[in-house]
Amino acid sequence: MNDILQSVNLSRLLDAIFIFVGFTVTLFAAARFLPGKIYQSRYTEADGTKKSYKLNGLILFGLVTFLIGISTLLFNWSLAFIHQYFWELLIVANGFALAWTLVLYLGGKQRQDLNSQPNHKELSEKISLGKLFGDLWLGVELNPTWLGVDLKFFAYQPSLIGLGLLNTSFAYVQYETYGQVSLQMWLFEIFWWTYLASHYYYEECALSMWDIIAERFGFMLIWGDLVLVPFFYSIAGWFLIDKISPLPIAIVIGICLLYCFSLWLFRGANLQKHRFKKDPNAEIWGKPAQSLQGKLLISGWWGVGRKLNYTGEIGVYLAIALTTGTQSIVPYLLPLWLCSLLIHRSWRDEQRCRAKYGKLWETYCDRAQFRMIPFLY
Structure with a gap:
Protein backbone atom coordinates (compact mmCIF):
# COMPACT_ATOMS: atom_id res chain seq x y z
CA MET A 1 0.00 0.00 0.00
CA SER A 245 3.64 -20.87 -19.17
CA PRO A 246 1.10 -22.68 -21.39
CA LEU A 247 -1.97 -24.26 -19.88
CA PRO A 248 -2.69 -27.98 -20.44
CA ILE A 249 -5.05 -28.38 -23.37
CA ALA A 250 -7.56 -30.36 -21.28
CA ILE A 251 -7.86 -27.44 -18.84
CA VAL A 252 -8.26 -24.97 -21.72
CA ILE A 253 -11.07 -27.05 -23.22
CA GLY A 254 -12.80 -27.36 -19.85
CA ILE A 255 -12.64 -23.62 -19.16
CA CYS A 256 -13.93 -22.82 -22.66
CA LEU A 257 -16.84 -25.25 -22.30
CA LEU A 258 -17.78 -23.76 -18.92
CA TYR A 259 -17.62 -20.24 -20.33
CA CYS A 260 -19.63 -20.99 -23.49
CA PHE A 261 -22.36 -22.84 -21.62
CA SER A 262 -22.59 -20.21 -18.88
CA LEU A 263 -22.78 -17.32 -21.36
CA TRP A 264 -25.44 -19.16 -23.38
CA LEU A 265 -27.45 -19.76 -20.21
CA PHE A 266 -27.03 -16.20 -18.93
CA ARG A 267 -27.81 -14.36 -22.16
CA GLY A 268 -30.35 -16.93 -23.34
CA ALA A 269 -32.46 -16.83 -20.18
CA ASN A 270 -32.49 -13.03 -20.09
CA LEU A 271 -33.36 -12.84 -23.80
CA GLN A 272 -36.21 -15.31 -23.41
CA LYS A 273 -37.79 -13.28 -20.63
CA HIS A 274 -37.33 -10.02 -22.54
CA ARG A 275 -38.94 -11.45 -25.69
CA PHE A 276 -41.85 -12.78 -23.66
CA LYS A 277 -42.42 -9.37 -22.06
CA LYS A 278 -42.48 -7.74 -25.49
CA ASP A 279 -44.64 -10.42 -27.10
CA PRO A 280 -46.34 -13.16 -25.04
CA ASN A 281 -46.57 -15.25 -28.22
CA ALA A 282 -42.85 -15.07 -29.03
CA GLU A 283 -41.14 -18.33 -29.95
CA ILE A 284 -38.82 -19.87 -27.38
CA TRP A 285 -36.79 -22.92 -28.35
CA GLY A 286 -38.79 -23.15 -31.56
CA LYS A 287 -42.23 -23.17 -29.95
CA PRO A 288 -44.73 -20.47 -28.90
CA ALA A 289 -44.05 -19.32 -25.37
CA GLN A 290 -46.05 -21.00 -22.61
CA SER A 291 -47.00 -19.08 -19.52
CA LEU A 292 -49.26 -19.05 -16.49
CA GLN A 293 -52.15 -16.69 -17.20
CA GLY A 294 -49.90 -14.71 -19.53
CA LYS A 295 -47.83 -13.48 -16.58
CA LEU A 296 -45.19 -16.05 -15.65
CA LEU A 297 -43.08 -17.63 -18.36
CA ILE A 298 -42.66 -21.42 -18.13
CA SER A 299 -40.94 -22.02 -21.47
CA GLY A 300 -37.23 -22.37 -22.11
CA TRP A 301 -34.90 -21.91 -19.19
CA TRP A 302 -37.73 -20.42 -17.11
CA GLY A 303 -39.51 -23.76 -17.08
CA VAL A 304 -36.38 -25.44 -15.71
CA GLY A 305 -35.36 -23.03 -12.96
CA ARG A 306 -36.51 -19.71 -11.55
CA LYS A 307 -33.13 -17.90 -11.56
CA LEU A 308 -30.87 -19.82 -13.91
CA ASN A 309 -29.75 -16.52 -15.47
CA TYR A 310 -27.94 -15.83 -12.19
CA THR A 311 -26.30 -19.25 -12.38
CA GLY A 312 -25.05 -18.50 -15.87
CA GLU A 313 -23.66 -15.13 -14.79
CA ILE A 314 -21.70 -16.69 -11.94
CA GLY A 315 -20.40 -19.38 -14.31
CA VAL A 316 -19.09 -16.75 -16.74
CA TYR A 317 -17.04 -15.03 -14.03
CA LEU A 318 -15.83 -18.37 -12.64
CA ALA A 319 -14.50 -19.35 -16.08
CA ILE A 320 -12.69 -16.01 -16.32
CA ALA A 321 -11.14 -16.51 -12.87
CA LEU A 322 -10.04 -20.05 -13.80
CA THR A 323 -7.75 -18.65 -16.49
CA THR A 324 -5.46 -17.50 -13.63
CA GLY A 325 -5.02 -20.99 -12.16
CA THR A 326 -5.34 -21.81 -8.49
CA GLN A 327 -2.35 -20.09 -6.88
CA SER A 328 -4.40 -17.23 -5.40
CA ILE A 329 -7.96 -16.81 -4.20
CA VAL A 330 -8.01 -13.12 -5.14
CA PRO A 331 -9.19 -13.62 -8.78
CA TYR A 332 -12.06 -15.71 -7.37
CA LEU A 333 -13.32 -12.89 -5.17
CA LEU A 334 -15.59 -11.72 -8.02
CA PRO A 335 -17.49 -15.00 -8.54
CA LEU A 336 -17.57 -15.58 -4.78
CA TRP A 337 -18.99 -12.11 -4.18
CA LEU A 338 -21.55 -12.63 -6.95
CA CYS A 339 -22.59 -15.94 -5.38
CA SER A 340 -23.55 -14.19 -2.15
CA LEU A 341 -25.04 -11.18 -3.95
CA LEU A 342 -27.14 -13.12 -6.46
CA ILE A 343 -28.30 -15.78 -4.02
CA HIS A 344 -29.58 -13.01 -1.76
CA ARG A 345 -31.07 -11.15 -4.72
CA SER A 346 -32.87 -14.28 -5.91
CA TRP A 347 -34.39 -14.63 -2.45
CA ARG A 348 -35.52 -10.98 -2.51
CA ASP A 349 -36.91 -11.41 -6.02
CA GLU A 350 -38.94 -14.39 -4.90
CA GLN A 351 -40.34 -12.54 -1.92
CA ARG A 352 -41.44 -9.72 -4.22
CA CYS A 353 -42.95 -12.16 -6.74
CA ARG A 354 -44.75 -14.10 -4.04
CA ALA A 355 -46.34 -10.87 -2.78
CA LYS A 356 -47.23 -9.78 -6.33
CA TYR A 357 -48.59 -13.02 -7.81
CA GLY A 358 -49.82 -14.89 -4.73
CA LYS A 359 -50.98 -18.44 -5.46
CA LEU A 360 -49.93 -18.13 -9.08
CA TRP A 361 -46.32 -17.90 -7.90
CA GLU A 362 -46.75 -21.11 -5.89
CA THR A 363 -48.04 -22.79 -9.04
CA TYR A 364 -44.99 -21.56 -10.92
CA CYS A 365 -42.65 -22.87 -8.21
CA ASP A 366 -44.29 -26.28 -8.53
CA ARG A 367 -43.51 -26.20 -12.25
CA ALA A 368 -39.97 -24.73 -12.02
CA GLN A 369 -38.90 -26.48 -8.84
CA PHE A 370 -35.29 -25.33 -8.78
CA ARG A 371 -34.01 -21.85 -8.08
CA MET A 372 -30.43 -21.72 -9.39
CA ILE A 373 -29.02 -25.28 -9.57
CA PRO A 374 -31.28 -28.11 -10.87
CA PHE A 375 -31.77 -30.91 -8.31
CA LEU A 376 -29.64 -29.08 -5.72
CA TYR A 377 -30.93 -25.53 -5.12
Whole structure:
Protein backbone atom coordinates (compact mmCIF):
# COMPACT_ATOMS: atom_id res chain seq x y z
CA MET A 1 0.00 0.00 0.00
CA ASN A 2 2.88 2.39 0.78
CA ASP A 3 4.33 1.74 -2.69
CA ILE A 4 0.96 2.59 -4.22
CA LEU A 5 0.67 5.83 -2.26
CA GLN A 6 4.23 6.83 -3.14
CA SER A 7 3.58 6.23 -6.84
CA VAL A 8 0.59 8.60 -6.80
CA ASN A 9 1.52 12.25 -7.20
CA LEU A 10 -0.23 15.43 -8.25
CA SER A 11 1.06 15.33 -11.82
CA ARG A 12 -0.15 11.77 -12.37
CA LEU A 13 -3.51 12.61 -10.76
CA LEU A 14 -3.96 15.52 -13.15
CA ASP A 15 -3.15 13.19 -16.05
CA ALA A 16 -5.70 10.69 -14.73
CA ILE A 17 -8.36 13.41 -14.45
CA PHE A 18 -7.74 14.38 -18.06
CA ILE A 19 -7.92 10.73 -19.18
CA PHE A 20 -11.03 9.84 -17.19
CA VAL A 21 -13.04 12.99 -17.83
CA GLY A 22 -12.03 13.09 -21.49
CA PHE A 23 -13.02 9.45 -21.92
CA THR A 24 -16.41 9.94 -20.23
CA VAL A 25 -17.24 13.17 -22.08
CA THR A 26 -16.26 11.60 -25.42
CA LEU A 27 -18.55 8.64 -24.75
CA PHE A 28 -21.36 10.99 -23.75
CA ALA A 29 -20.98 12.95 -26.99
CA ALA A 30 -20.97 9.69 -28.95
CA ALA A 31 -24.10 8.48 -27.15
CA ARG A 32 -25.75 11.81 -27.97
CA PHE A 33 -24.85 12.05 -31.66
CA LEU A 34 -24.24 8.53 -32.99
CA PRO A 35 -27.28 7.04 -34.77
CA GLY A 36 -29.24 4.30 -33.08
CA LYS A 37 -32.55 2.51 -32.94
CA ILE A 38 -35.17 4.29 -30.85
CA TYR A 39 -36.76 1.94 -28.35
CA GLN A 40 -39.84 2.84 -26.32
CA SER A 41 -39.91 1.35 -22.86
CA ARG A 42 -42.87 -0.78 -21.81
CA TYR A 43 -43.03 1.05 -18.52
CA THR A 44 -45.02 4.24 -17.99
CA GLU A 45 -43.53 7.20 -16.13
CA ALA A 46 -45.30 9.27 -13.49
CA ASP A 47 -46.58 11.76 -16.05
CA GLY A 48 -48.16 9.00 -18.16
CA THR A 49 -45.54 9.04 -20.92
CA LYS A 50 -43.29 6.19 -21.97
CA LYS A 51 -39.55 6.62 -21.80
CA SER A 52 -37.67 6.44 -25.11
CA TYR A 53 -34.08 5.27 -25.44
CA LYS A 54 -31.64 5.48 -28.32
CA LEU A 55 -29.73 2.21 -28.56
CA ASN A 56 -26.35 2.87 -30.14
CA GLY A 57 -24.13 0.97 -27.72
CA LEU A 58 -23.21 -1.71 -30.27
CA ILE A 59 -22.08 0.94 -32.75
CA LEU A 60 -20.09 2.68 -30.02
CA PHE A 61 -18.49 -0.55 -28.80
CA GLY A 62 -17.63 -1.59 -32.36
CA LEU A 63 -16.17 1.83 -33.11
CA VAL A 64 -13.95 1.77 -30.01
CA THR A 65 -12.77 -1.77 -30.87
CA PHE A 66 -12.00 -0.72 -34.44
CA LEU A 67 -10.10 2.41 -33.42
CA ILE A 68 -8.00 0.52 -30.85
CA GLY A 69 -7.15 -2.17 -33.39
CA ILE A 70 -6.24 0.29 -36.16
CA SER A 71 -4.22 2.49 -33.81
CA THR A 72 -2.25 -0.52 -32.60
CA LEU A 73 -1.58 -2.01 -36.04
CA LEU A 74 -0.79 1.20 -37.92
CA PHE A 75 0.67 3.48 -35.25
CA ASN A 76 1.96 0.99 -32.65
CA TRP A 77 -0.28 2.64 -30.05
CA SER A 78 -0.40 0.93 -26.64
CA LEU A 79 -3.04 0.74 -23.94
CA ALA A 80 -0.44 -0.12 -21.31
CA PHE A 81 -0.78 3.41 -19.90
CA ILE A 82 -4.22 2.49 -18.49
CA HIS A 83 -2.60 -0.20 -16.36
CA GLN A 84 0.17 2.22 -15.35
CA TYR A 85 -2.40 4.80 -14.20
CA PHE A 86 -4.67 2.24 -12.52
CA TRP A 87 -4.50 3.67 -8.99
CA GLU A 88 -4.78 7.28 -10.10
CA LEU A 89 -7.76 6.40 -12.29
CA LEU A 90 -9.35 4.57 -9.36
CA ILE A 91 -9.01 7.69 -7.18
CA VAL A 92 -10.40 9.92 -9.94
CA ALA A 93 -13.31 7.54 -10.61
CA ASN A 94 -14.32 7.68 -6.95
CA GLY A 95 -14.11 11.48 -6.95
CA PHE A 96 -16.07 11.69 -10.18
CA ALA A 97 -18.78 9.40 -8.76
CA LEU A 98 -19.12 11.63 -5.70
CA ALA A 99 -19.23 14.82 -7.78
CA TRP A 100 -21.80 13.36 -10.19
CA THR A 101 -23.93 12.25 -7.24
CA LEU A 102 -23.93 15.76 -5.75
CA VAL A 103 -24.77 17.40 -9.09
CA LEU A 104 -27.68 15.03 -9.65
CA TYR A 105 -28.87 15.47 -6.08
CA LEU A 106 -28.89 19.28 -6.26
CA GLY A 107 -30.46 19.32 -9.71
CA GLY A 108 -33.07 16.74 -8.78
CA LYS A 109 -34.02 18.59 -5.59
CA GLN A 110 -34.31 21.85 -7.48
CA ARG A 111 -36.61 20.31 -10.06
CA GLN A 112 -38.69 18.68 -7.33
CA ASP A 113 -39.03 21.98 -5.47
CA LEU A 114 -40.05 23.81 -8.62
CA ASN A 115 -42.71 21.21 -9.36
CA SER A 116 -44.10 20.75 -5.86
CA GLN A 117 -43.38 24.14 -4.21
CA PRO A 118 -43.22 22.65 -0.67
CA ASN A 119 -43.95 24.66 2.46
CA HIS A 120 -41.36 25.33 5.21
CA LYS A 121 -42.30 22.24 7.18
CA GLU A 122 -41.74 20.03 4.16
CA LEU A 123 -38.40 21.74 3.54
CA SER A 124 -37.22 21.00 7.09
CA GLU A 125 -38.21 17.36 6.67
CA LYS A 126 -36.37 17.14 3.37
CA ILE A 127 -33.04 18.17 4.87
CA SER A 128 -33.10 15.67 7.72
CA LEU A 129 -29.87 13.69 7.91
CA GLY A 130 -31.49 10.34 7.26
CA LYS A 131 -33.36 11.53 4.21
CA LEU A 132 -30.28 13.36 2.94
CA PHE A 133 -28.21 10.18 3.12
CA GLY A 134 -31.00 8.16 1.49
CA ASP A 135 -31.37 10.63 -1.36
CA LEU A 136 -27.63 10.72 -1.97
CA TRP A 137 -27.26 6.94 -1.81
CA LEU A 138 -30.36 5.89 -3.74
CA GLY A 139 -30.84 9.03 -5.82
CA VAL A 140 -33.60 11.60 -6.20
CA GLU A 141 -34.78 10.99 -9.76
CA LEU A 142 -35.64 7.80 -11.59
CA ASN A 143 -34.58 8.89 -15.08
CA PRO A 144 -32.38 12.03 -15.00
CA THR A 145 -31.64 13.18 -18.54
CA TRP A 146 -29.04 15.59 -19.93
CA LEU A 147 -29.20 16.83 -23.52
CA GLY A 148 -31.57 14.02 -24.43
CA VAL A 149 -29.32 11.28 -22.99
CA ASP A 150 -30.70 9.12 -20.19
CA LEU A 151 -27.87 9.22 -17.64
CA LYS A 152 -28.65 5.95 -15.91
CA PHE A 153 -28.58 4.03 -19.18
CA PHE A 154 -25.54 5.99 -20.40
CA ALA A 155 -23.54 5.02 -17.29
CA TYR A 156 -23.22 1.52 -18.77
CA GLN A 157 -20.93 2.96 -21.47
CA PRO A 158 -17.99 4.22 -19.38
CA SER A 159 -18.57 1.26 -17.07
CA LEU A 160 -18.43 -1.57 -19.61
CA ILE A 161 -16.26 0.00 -22.30
CA GLY A 162 -13.92 1.22 -19.56
CA LEU A 163 -13.79 -2.35 -18.22
CA GLY A 164 -12.99 -3.63 -21.70
CA LEU A 165 -10.13 -1.14 -22.18
CA LEU A 166 -8.69 -1.87 -18.74
CA ASN A 167 -8.80 -5.62 -19.43
CA THR A 168 -7.09 -5.11 -22.78
CA SER A 169 -4.32 -3.06 -21.16
CA PHE A 170 -3.14 -6.18 -19.29
CA ALA A 171 -2.41 -7.90 -22.61
CA TYR A 172 -0.42 -4.89 -23.82
CA VAL A 173 1.62 -4.89 -20.61
CA GLN A 174 2.35 -8.61 -20.92
CA TYR A 175 3.41 -8.26 -24.54
CA GLU A 176 5.67 -5.30 -23.81
CA THR A 177 7.21 -7.15 -20.83
CA TYR A 178 7.67 -10.66 -22.26
CA GLY A 179 7.28 -10.20 -26.02
CA GLN A 180 4.26 -12.51 -26.17
CA VAL A 181 0.63 -12.86 -25.13
CA SER A 182 0.04 -16.11 -23.28
CA LEU A 183 -2.80 -18.51 -24.05
CA GLN A 184 -4.50 -17.80 -20.73
CA MET A 185 -4.31 -14.06 -21.44
CA TRP A 186 -5.89 -14.66 -24.85
CA LEU A 187 -8.69 -16.61 -23.15
CA PHE A 188 -9.19 -13.76 -20.67
CA GLU A 189 -9.37 -11.18 -23.46
CA ILE A 190 -11.64 -13.25 -25.72
CA PHE A 191 -13.97 -14.14 -22.86
CA TRP A 192 -14.37 -10.51 -21.83
CA TRP A 193 -14.71 -9.19 -25.39
CA THR A 194 -17.39 -11.78 -26.17
CA TYR A 195 -19.22 -10.97 -22.95
CA LEU A 196 -19.25 -7.25 -23.73
CA ALA A 197 -20.08 -7.72 -27.43
CA SER A 198 -23.04 -9.96 -26.52
CA HIS A 199 -24.26 -7.37 -24.03
CA TYR A 200 -24.32 -4.70 -26.72
CA TYR A 201 -25.78 -7.06 -29.32
CA TYR A 202 -28.71 -7.67 -26.96
CA GLU A 203 -28.62 -4.14 -25.52
CA GLU A 204 -32.39 -3.87 -25.63
CA CYS A 205 -32.61 -6.50 -22.88
CA ALA A 206 -30.94 -4.10 -20.43
CA LEU A 207 -34.01 -1.87 -20.59
CA SER A 208 -36.04 -4.45 -18.68
CA MET A 209 -33.48 -4.77 -15.88
CA TRP A 210 -34.61 -3.81 -12.40
CA ASP A 211 -32.13 -0.96 -11.92
CA ILE A 212 -33.22 0.67 -15.18
CA ILE A 213 -36.97 0.41 -14.66
CA ALA A 214 -37.30 0.85 -10.91
CA GLU A 215 -34.21 2.20 -9.13
CA ARG A 216 -33.37 5.88 -8.84
CA PHE A 217 -29.99 7.07 -10.04
CA GLY A 218 -27.84 7.86 -7.02
CA PHE A 219 -24.41 7.09 -5.60
CA MET A 220 -25.14 3.37 -5.29
CA LEU A 221 -25.60 2.90 -9.04
CA ILE A 222 -23.09 5.59 -10.06
CA TRP A 223 -20.29 4.13 -7.93
CA GLY A 224 -21.19 0.63 -9.04
CA ASP A 225 -20.96 1.62 -12.70
CA LEU A 226 -17.88 3.85 -12.61
CA VAL A 227 -15.80 2.17 -9.91
CA LEU A 228 -16.93 -1.32 -8.93
CA VAL A 229 -17.40 -2.78 -12.40
CA PRO A 230 -14.25 -1.60 -14.22
CA PHE A 231 -11.80 -1.74 -11.30
CA PHE A 232 -13.05 -4.86 -9.47
CA TYR A 233 -14.32 -6.98 -12.35
CA SER A 234 -10.90 -6.72 -14.05
CA ILE A 235 -9.07 -8.15 -11.05
CA ALA A 236 -8.05 -11.42 -12.76
CA GLY A 237 -5.99 -9.51 -15.31
CA TRP A 238 -3.40 -8.57 -12.68
CA PHE A 239 -2.62 -12.25 -12.10
CA LEU A 240 -2.23 -13.06 -15.79
CA ILE A 241 0.49 -10.56 -16.71
CA ASP A 242 3.29 -12.79 -15.44
CA LYS A 243 1.68 -16.11 -16.38
CA ILE A 244 3.31 -17.11 -19.66
CA SER A 245 3.64 -20.87 -19.17
CA PRO A 246 1.10 -22.68 -21.39
CA LEU A 247 -1.97 -24.26 -19.88
CA PRO A 248 -2.69 -27.98 -20.44
CA ILE A 249 -5.05 -28.38 -23.37
CA ALA A 250 -7.56 -30.36 -21.28
CA ILE A 251 -7.86 -27.44 -18.84
CA VAL A 252 -8.26 -24.97 -21.72
CA ILE A 253 -11.07 -27.05 -23.22
CA GLY A 254 -12.80 -27.36 -19.85
CA ILE A 255 -12.64 -23.62 -19.16
CA CYS A 256 -13.93 -22.82 -22.66
CA LEU A 257 -16.84 -25.25 -22.30
CA LEU A 258 -17.78 -23.76 -18.92
CA TYR A 259 -17.62 -20.24 -20.33
CA CYS A 260 -19.63 -20.99 -23.49
CA PHE A 261 -22.36 -22.84 -21.62
CA SER A 262 -22.59 -20.21 -18.88
CA LEU A 263 -22.78 -17.32 -21.36
CA TRP A 264 -25.44 -19.16 -23.38
CA LEU A 265 -27.45 -19.76 -20.21
CA PHE A 266 -27.03 -16.20 -18.93
CA ARG A 267 -27.81 -14.36 -22.16
CA GLY A 268 -30.35 -16.93 -23.34
CA ALA A 269 -32.46 -16.83 -20.18
CA ASN A 270 -32.49 -13.03 -20.09
CA LEU A 271 -33.36 -12.84 -23.80
CA GLN A 272 -36.21 -15.31 -23.41
CA LYS A 273 -37.79 -13.28 -20.63
CA HIS A 274 -37.33 -10.02 -22.54
CA ARG A 275 -38.94 -11.45 -25.69
CA PHE A 276 -41.85 -12.78 -23.66
CA LYS A 277 -42.42 -9.37 -22.06
CA LYS A 278 -42.48 -7.74 -25.49
CA ASP A 279 -44.64 -10.42 -27.10
CA PRO A 280 -46.34 -13.16 -25.04
CA ASN A 281 -46.57 -15.25 -28.22
CA ALA A 282 -42.85 -15.07 -29.03
CA GLU A 283 -41.14 -18.33 -29.95
CA ILE A 284 -38.82 -19.87 -27.38
CA TRP A 285 -36.79 -22.92 -28.35
CA GLY A 286 -38.79 -23.15 -31.56
CA LYS A 287 -42.23 -23.17 -29.95
CA PRO A 288 -44.73 -20.47 -28.90
CA ALA A 289 -44.05 -19.32 -25.37
CA GLN A 290 -46.05 -21.00 -22.61
CA SER A 291 -47.00 -19.08 -19.52
CA LEU A 292 -49.26 -19.05 -16.49
CA GLN A 293 -52.15 -16.69 -17.20
CA GLY A 294 -49.90 -14.71 -19.53
CA LYS A 295 -47.83 -13.48 -16.58
CA LEU A 296 -45.19 -16.05 -15.65
CA LEU A 297 -43.08 -17.63 -18.36
CA ILE A 298 -42.66 -21.42 -18.13
CA SER A 299 -40.94 -22.02 -21.47
CA GLY A 300 -37.23 -22.37 -22.11
CA TRP A 301 -34.90 -21.91 -19.19
CA TRP A 302 -37.73 -20.42 -17.11
CA GLY A 303 -39.51 -23.76 -17.08
CA VAL A 304 -36.38 -25.44 -15.71
CA GLY A 305 -35.36 -23.03 -12.96
CA ARG A 306 -36.51 -19.71 -11.55
CA LYS A 307 -33.13 -17.90 -11.56
CA LEU A 308 -30.87 -19.82 -13.91
CA ASN A 309 -29.75 -16.52 -15.47
CA TYR A 310 -27.94 -15.83 -12.19
CA THR A 311 -26.30 -19.25 -12.38
CA GLY A 312 -25.05 -18.50 -15.87
CA GLU A 313 -23.66 -15.13 -14.79
CA ILE A 314 -21.70 -16.69 -11.94
CA GLY A 315 -20.40 -19.38 -14.31
CA VAL A 316 -19.09 -16.75 -16.74
CA TYR A 317 -17.04 -15.03 -14.03
CA LEU A 318 -15.83 -18.37 -12.64
CA ALA A 319 -14.50 -19.35 -16.08
CA ILE A 320 -12.69 -16.01 -16.32
CA ALA A 321 -11.14 -16.51 -12.87
CA LEU A 322 -10.04 -20.05 -13.80
CA THR A 323 -7.75 -18.65 -16.49
CA THR A 324 -5.46 -17.50 -13.63
CA GLY A 325 -5.02 -20.99 -12.16
CA THR A 326 -5.34 -21.81 -8.49
CA GLN A 327 -2.35 -20.09 -6.88
CA SER A 328 -4.40 -17.23 -5.40
CA ILE A 329 -7.96 -16.81 -4.20
CA VAL A 330 -8.01 -13.12 -5.14
CA PRO A 331 -9.19 -13.62 -8.78
CA TYR A 332 -12.06 -15.71 -7.37
CA LEU A 333 -13.32 -12.89 -5.17
CA LEU A 334 -15.59 -11.72 -8.02
CA PRO A 335 -17.49 -15.00 -8.54
CA LEU A 336 -17.57 -15.58 -4.78
CA TRP A 337 -18.99 -12.11 -4.18
CA LEU A 338 -21.55 -12.63 -6.95
CA CYS A 339 -22.59 -15.94 -5.38
CA SER A 340 -23.55 -14.19 -2.15
CA LEU A 341 -25.04 -11.18 -3.95
CA LEU A 342 -27.14 -13.12 -6.46
CA ILE A 343 -28.30 -15.78 -4.02
CA HIS A 344 -29.58 -13.01 -1.76
CA ARG A 345 -31.07 -11.15 -4.72
CA SER A 346 -32.87 -14.28 -5.91
CA TRP A 347 -34.39 -14.63 -2.45
CA ARG A 348 -35.52 -10.98 -2.51
CA ASP A 349 -36.91 -11.41 -6.02
CA GLU A 350 -38.94 -14.39 -4.90
CA GLN A 351 -40.34 -12.54 -1.92
CA ARG A 352 -41.44 -9.72 -4.22
CA CYS A 353 -42.95 -12.16 -6.74
CA ARG A 354 -44.75 -14.10 -4.04
CA ALA A 355 -46.34 -10.87 -2.78
CA LYS A 356 -47.23 -9.78 -6.33
CA TYR A 357 -48.59 -13.02 -7.81
CA GLY A 358 -49.82 -14.89 -4.73
CA LYS A 359 -50.98 -18.44 -5.46
CA LEU A 360 -49.93 -18.13 -9.08
CA TRP A 361 -46.32 -17.90 -7.90
CA GLU A 362 -46.75 -21.11 -5.89
CA THR A 363 -48.04 -22.79 -9.04
CA TYR A 364 -44.99 -21.56 -10.92
CA CYS A 365 -42.65 -22.87 -8.21
CA ASP A 366 -44.29 -26.28 -8.53
CA ARG A 367 -43.51 -26.20 -12.25
CA ALA A 368 -39.97 -24.73 -12.02
CA GLN A 369 -38.90 -26.48 -8.84
CA PHE A 370 -35.29 -25.33 -8.78
CA ARG A 371 -34.01 -21.85 -8.08
CA MET A 372 -30.43 -21.72 -9.39
CA ILE A 373 -29.02 -25.28 -9.57
CA PRO A 374 -31.28 -28.11 -10.87
CA PHE A 375 -31.77 -30.91 -8.31
CA LEU A 376 -29.64 -29.08 -5.72
CA TYR A 377 -30.93 -25.53 -5.12
